[in-house]
Amino acid sequence: MTAIAVHGGAGAEAPGERDARRASVARAAEEGWAVLVAGGHALDAVIAAVAVLEDDPLFNAGLGSVLTVDGVVEMDASVMTGDTLEAGAVGAVTGVCSPVRLARAILVEGREVLLVGEPAQQLARRHGLATCAPEALITEEARRRWQERRAPGGETVGAVARDAAGHLAAATSTGGVTGKRRGRLGDSAVIGAGTYADDALGAGSATGPGEAIIRLCLVRSALDLLARGADAPRAAAESLATLQGRLGAAAGIVLLDPRGDVGVAHTTASMPAAYRRSSTAGTVVLD
Ligand code: GLY
Numbered sequence: 001m002t003a004i005a006v007h008g009g010a011g012a013e014a015p016g017e018r019d020a021r022r023a024s025v026a027r028a029a030e031e032g033w034a035v036l037v038a039g040g041h042a043l044d045a046v047i048a049a050v051a052v053l054e055d056d057p058l059f060n061a062g063l064g065s066v067l068t069v070d071g072v073v074e075m076d077a078s079v080m081t082g083d084t085l086e087a088g089a090v091g092a093v094t095g096v097c098s099p100v101r102l103a104r105a106i107l108v109e110g111r112e113v114l115l116v117g118e119p120a121q122q123l124a125r126r127h128g129l130a131t132c133a134p135e136a137l138i139t140e141e142a143r144r145r146w147q148e149r150r151a152p153g154g155e156t157v158g159a160v161a162r163d164a165a166g167h168l169a170a171a172t173s174t175g176g177v178t179g180k181r182r183g184r185l186g187d188s189a190v191i192g193a194g195t196y197a198d199d200a201l202g203a204g205s206a207t208g209p210g211e212a213i214i215r216l217c218l219v220r221s222a223l224d225l226l227a228r229g230a231d232a233p234r235a236a237a238e239s240l241a242t243l244q245g246r247l248g249a250a251a252g253i254v255l256l257d258p259r260g261d262v263g264v265a266h267t268t269a270s271m272p273a274a275y276r277r278s279s280t281a282g283t284v285v286l287d
Contacts, residue, residue, distance in 0.1 A: 001260035004032040004161040005275035006049050008059055009174075010207040010252030010268040011155055021058050021272045026283050028052040029274040032161055033283070042161040042169035042197075043081045043104070050077075050100040050171045053157035057139045061157045062098060064139050065175025067146040068182050073137045075175050076189035077103040078114075082168035082197035091116035091189035092182070094137070097130040100173045105129065114189060145178055156188055158195070158205025162260040168203040170195045170219070176210065186210025192220040202226045202235075202258055207271065208243075208251025216243050222255055222263075232256065232263030240267045 008025045032049030036042070054062025065073045077099035078089035088107030091114060096102050105127040106115055115123065124131050144150070156174035163169075172195040174188040187194035187210040194210070196219040197203035204219035212218075222239035230238060232255045243249050244267050252266030254273060262275045264286055273286040 001278050002036050002162060002164050003256055003260035003262060003275065003277040004029055004036060004045055004049060004159060005254040005256060005262045005264060006032065006159045006273060007157065007205065007207055007252060007254045007264070008053060008272040009156045010250070010266045010271040012269040017058055022285050024053060024056050024058060025272045025274040026285050028159065029276050029283050032159055033276045036161060036163055039164060042163040042167045043079065045161040045163065046159040046169045046171035047079060047100055047104055049159040050157055050173050051098050054098050054100060054173055057141070059157050060155055060175045061173040063137050064142060065137055066142055066178040067138065069179045070182055071146055072182070073134055073175060074182060075099045075173065076186055077171070077173035078189055078191055078195040079103045079107055079171045080169065080191055080195055080197040081107070082199040082203055085198060086110065087113050087191045089114040089189045089191060090120040091185040093117065093120050094134040095131050096121055096124045097132055100171050101129050103171070113191060116185065149179055156194070156207035158207060158254065160197070160203040160205055160254055160256045162256055166199065168197045168199050168256060168258065170197040170203040170205050172205045187213035187218065190214050192217045194219060196220050196223060198223065199258060202232070202256055204253055204255040206251060206253045208268070209249045212243060212247040212249035213251060215247060218243060218251065218253065222253060226255070226257050232261045233265070234263070236263035236265035240265050
């Protein structure tokens with residue numbers, strides 16, 4: 001089954017942003033779906049979907065990223081493809097319009113899995129990726145949240161996909177948490193914690209407090225539940241219950257099992273999400 005699932009971050013949303021954020025995750029899922037129906041690879045589909053949300057100021061990724069304690073943007077992103085287990089991730093980058101595309105550049109180069117800061121940013125220019133002044137990524141809302149030390153409406157965006165050839169991929173991108181210290185990396189930069197894909201196991205993208213998600217290797221833990229026989233909705237819910245029970249952290253996750261069945265769960269007030277599968281008509285939008 002061909003499938004894509006997208007999330008726009010677990011958290012508490014401003015009521016006035018609810019509908020617009022759901023429309024955006026649906027649009028992101030449809031962007032990724034278009035890649036899949038054209039015969040594209042799952043990796044290209046998840047990157048297309050996540051890039052839509054990076055460009056949307058309503059989400060904490062790319063444009064609209066939250067600010068560090070010093071009032072600057074530092075973003076993390078990662079991608080993984082389940083056929084070869086190739087992965088790429090960037091941490092604490094700024095002045096790059098699409099961190100998820102930069103993460104793919106790391107994957108394509110194949111030298112490192114995770115590259116941070118200025119050396120990662122330099123790669124953007126080498127790969128012809130769009131760059132901008134770091135301040136261009138700062139929205140008025142992000143500046144207000146920083147001044148008020150207020151949490152964003154949702155942490156992180158991400159997508160998982162299964163293509164027509166049966167290959168899985170996952171991608172995640174974030175501005176991190178408001179008021180973080182410079183140089184802090186969250187789970188979205190860490191393969192196994194915020195992002196993982198293996199054609200034999202499944203694919204997942206997480207959202208929530210990075211330190212807790214890293215300690216539990218949340219996405220990989222959820223895929224292990226799939227391997228032990230749980231279906232995708234149950235693996236998503238159980239992995240979050242463990243995160244809550246062991247570390248007291250609320251979060252969200254989207255999963256695909258190797259057949260393309262979808263699991264979406266969150267233990268926060270809300271998490272906009274959408275999915276589309278070849279077995280169902282149209283895009284399904286979830287709370
Ligand atoms: N999940 C986003 C972060 O903690 O950085």
